[in-house]
Amino acid sequence: MAVLTSPKIVSSRRDFDDSYTLKRYLTTGGYEGLKKALKMNPEKVCAEVDAASLLGRGGAGFPAGRKWSMLRRAPLSYLVINGDESEPATFKDHYLVERDPHQLVEGVIIGAFALQVTQAFIFLRGEFALGLERVQQAVNEAYKHGALGENIFGSGFSLDIVVHPGAGAYICGEETSLLEALEGKRGFPRIKPPFFPAVNGLYGEPTVVNNVETMSNLPWIVTNGGAAFAALGEGRSTGTRLFALAGNVVNPGVFEIEMVKNTFRDLIFDPALGGGVPGNKKVKAIIPGGVSAPWFGPELLDLPLGADEVAGKGSMLGSGSIVVMDEDQCMVRAAWRITKFFSRESCGQCTPCREGSGWIERVMYRLEHGGGRMEDIDLVLDLCDNIAPGLTWPPQQTTICVLGPSIPSAVHSAISMFRHEFIEHVENGGCTHV
Amino acid sequence: MSHFNAEIKKRADQLLSLYPRRRSAMLPLLHLAQEQDGYLSEAGIEEVAELTGTTPADVRGTAAFYDMFHLEPVGKYVVGVCTNIACLIAGGEELLEHASKKLGCAVGGTSADGMFTLEETECLADCNIAPCVQVNHRYVRTTTPETFDAMIGEIRDGKREDEIPPHGTLIRVRRDGGLRTNEAEVVAARAKTLKARDARVAKEQK
Numbered sequence: 001m002a003v004l005t006s007p008k009i010v011s012s013r014r015d016f017d018d019s020y021t022l023k024r025y026l027t028t029g030g031y032e033g034l035k036k037a038l039k040m041n042p043e044k045v046c047a048e049v050d051a052a053s054l055l056g057r058g059g060a061g062f063p064a065g066r067k068w069s070m071l072r073r074a075p076l077s078y079l080v081i082n083g084d085e086s087e088p089a090t091f092k093d094h095y096l097v098e099r100d101p102h103q104l105v106e107g108v109i110i111g112a113f114a115l116q117v118t119q120a121f122i123f124l125r126g127e128f129a130l131g132l133e134r135v136q137q138a139v140n141e142a143y144k145h146g147a148l149g150e151n152i153f154g155s156g157f158s159l160d161i162v163v164h165p166g167a168g169a170y171i172c173g174e175e176t177s178l179l180e181a182l183e184g185k186r187g188f189p190r191i192k193p194p195f196f197p198a199v200n201g202l203y204g205e206p207t208v209v210n211n212v213e214t215m216s217n218l219p220w221i222v223t224n225g226g227a228a229f230a231a232l233g234e235g236r237s238t239g240t241r242l243f244a245l246a247g248n249v250v251n252p253g254v255f256e257i258e259m260v261k262n263t264f265r266d267l268i269f270d271p272a273l274g275g276g277v278p279g280n281k282k283v284k285a286i287i288p289g290g291v292s293a294p295w296f297g298p299e300l301l302d303l304p305l306g307a308d309e310v311a312g313k314g315s316m317l318g319s320g321s322i323v324v325m326d327e328d329q330c331m332v333r334a335a336w337r338i339t340k341f342f343s344r345e346s347c348g349q350c351t352p353c354r355e356g357s358g359w360i361e362r363v364m365y366r367l368e369h370g371g372g373r374m375e376d377i378d379l380v381l382d383l384c385d386n387i388a389p390g391l392t393w394p395p396q397q398t399t400i401c402v403l404g405p406s407i408p409s410a411v412h413s414a415i416s417m418f419r420h421e422f423i424e425h426v427e428n429g430g431c432t433h434v
Numbered sequence: 435m436s437h438f439n440a441e442i443k444k445r446a447d448q449l450l451s452l453y454p455r456r457r458s459a460m461l462p463l464l465h466l467a468q469e470q471d472g473y474l475s476e477a478g479i480e481e482v483a484e485l486t487g488t489t490p491a492d493v494r495g496t497a498a499f500y501d502m503f504h505l506e507p508v509g510k511y512v513v514g515v516c517t518n519i520a521c522l523i524a525g526g527e528e529l530l531e532h533a534s535k536k537l538g539c540a541v542g543g544t545s546a547d548g549m550f551t552l553e554e555t556e557c558l559a560d561c562n563i564a565p566c567v568q569v570n571h572r573y574v575r576t577t578t579p580e581t582f583d584a585m586i587g588e589i590r591d592g593k594r595e596d597e598i599p600p601h602g603t604l605i606r607v608r609r610d611g612g613l614r615t616n617e618a619e620v621v622a623a624r625a626k627t628l629k630a631r632d633a634r635v636a637k638e639q640k
Contacts, residue, residue, distance in 0.1 A: 091559040
């Protein structure tokens with residue numbers, strides 16, 4: 001049975017139609033966390049976030065407190081919020097920016113105060129037309145309310161927030177690529193080292209880049225204390241998390257549940273959550289954390305939803321999106337479509353990713369649509385091995401960023417778990433699924 | 435003489451004032467250029483180059499990287515149908531094929547009356563209502579051929595103009611408060627906060 005007793009930390013206003021307005025926000029505890037933070041020392045706010053051991057909610061799961069502690073001391077530094085949410089089947093930040101923009105803005109102000117940064121940017125993917133309107137509106141209202149601008153709530157601390165639109169590029173979710181886009185350039189990921197924008201970020205200045213959901217947790221953490229957050233979940237995976245559930249489920253959607261205390265099965269089958277698979281069909285495979293993650297078979301449905309638990313089985317919780325594929329789904333088709341996505345979104349800087357993604361896509365296309373050869377199956381694996389040598393998890397990297405090594409996840413999983421389907425496709429001259 | 439009309443020029447000037455460096459306004463300015471002309475015209479690109487202190491070639495090269503920017507004219511309404519994994523499972527490819535027949539144009543093409551351009555998109559982050567369809571980057575949530583056709587009919591009849599404005603993801607975004615982002619001012623503000631922190635830490639250490 002699913003554990004549904006944990007507090008709603010980031011989705012407490014989801015039942016209100018006007019959850020995005022300042023009026024609703026103020027009647028539901030809005031900006032109280034900020035007021036409390038401003039009376040604390042910035043270092044104390046950092047300590048609370050550290051105590052919460054809040055893992056970044058973007059995909060890599062890097063502890064937010066540790067990221068903050070790496071910020072190089074310099075005359076100029078920036079805070080940048082990553083709202084480029086483009087990992088396929090991930091739609092939790094979409095919920096947060098459209099339905100609770102003030103919570104995000106308050107989180108950004110608290111984060112900026114903790115870091116003593118006076119300029120922040122919220123980068124939202126350009127396709128979020130309504131999200132851009134709602135977040136800009138929240139920023140406008142925050143200025144009028146005195147929560148933003150000069151001398152916030154009389155504390156002496158000042159901050160300016162600029163809402164910046166992306167323009168349609170998955171790669172801009174990679175933080176150095178996002179910074180390039182924010183500098184007005186092509187979204188090419190930067191060569192590492194330096195590995196962390198906290199050392200060399202926007203305009204070469206120290207910059208902290210945090211995900212939308214990560215920041216949306218801050219008002220609650222400051223109000224209730226880092227220890228209260230850390231008391232939820234287990235091990236390294238503390239607090240609650242927004243899981244985006246999609247694919248073959250009765251109730252697809254965004255659900256906030258406690259980390260680790262629930263399993264994939266709870267999330268997919270509990271009537272209050274996913275509600276099961278339509279037509280009571282069997283689960284064939286799940287993608288546990290965005291399409292960059294290796295797949296799981298139904299035998300792992302009882303695995304707890306925690307970062308280390310999922311990593312221990314050779315995949316990742318990533319962006320917190322879970323796709324359910326039922327027994328009727330064609331695994332060749334699913335893996336082909338995911339490869340097509342990477343092929344389209346490769347920025348083109350590195351040969352293994354640029355050429356490899358297109359090559360794998362073409363071979364997968366003919367396996368799915370007809371014209372595939374038996375030797376194509378191992379050819380695909382060989383190509384995957386050229387991008388991420390050894391096909392280990394976490395993958396070996398041959399490219400500037402992790403988009404490249406993410407390409408093999410889906411095809412490698414599909415071939416390892418469902419090789420017979422590939423053989424059938426070759427024998428039948430293509431897909432025979434309806 | 436600016437290629438931008440007075441209203442767009444005013445918004446462009448405000449955008450330029452928000453960033454420590456002019457070039458950072460590149461993407462929002464390109465959205466504005468597209469909002470005015472419906473696509474990135476040569477004159478629009480030249481204007482953005484001048485405003486950002488770059489060259490038209492640089493602007494074109496940057497714009498070409500991003501899916502949302504159109505370097506060729508497109509229909510008044512850009513219809514995007516997602517076929518990525520969650521939408522694939524829900525019949526995204528079939529809906530895209532239907533849309534192509536309904537609009538009478540290939541994927542990537544524009545309908546004969548110039549009203550609609552059809553695109554196959556990657557994940558649009560609305561996977562609980564799949565397959566996901568956006569028109570001018572507004573979620574229209576038409577997941578079946580029937581609701582898709584009805585939506586197209588309503589757009590043709592002018593019934594969806596309030597909900598689906600013409601081009602420009604920023605068309606209804608207005609900033610009406612805030613500081614100007616002058617690098618010197620930001621440095622001064624941070625210096626003040628760091629000094630206060632040092633004083634506090636020193637006091638605590640005593």
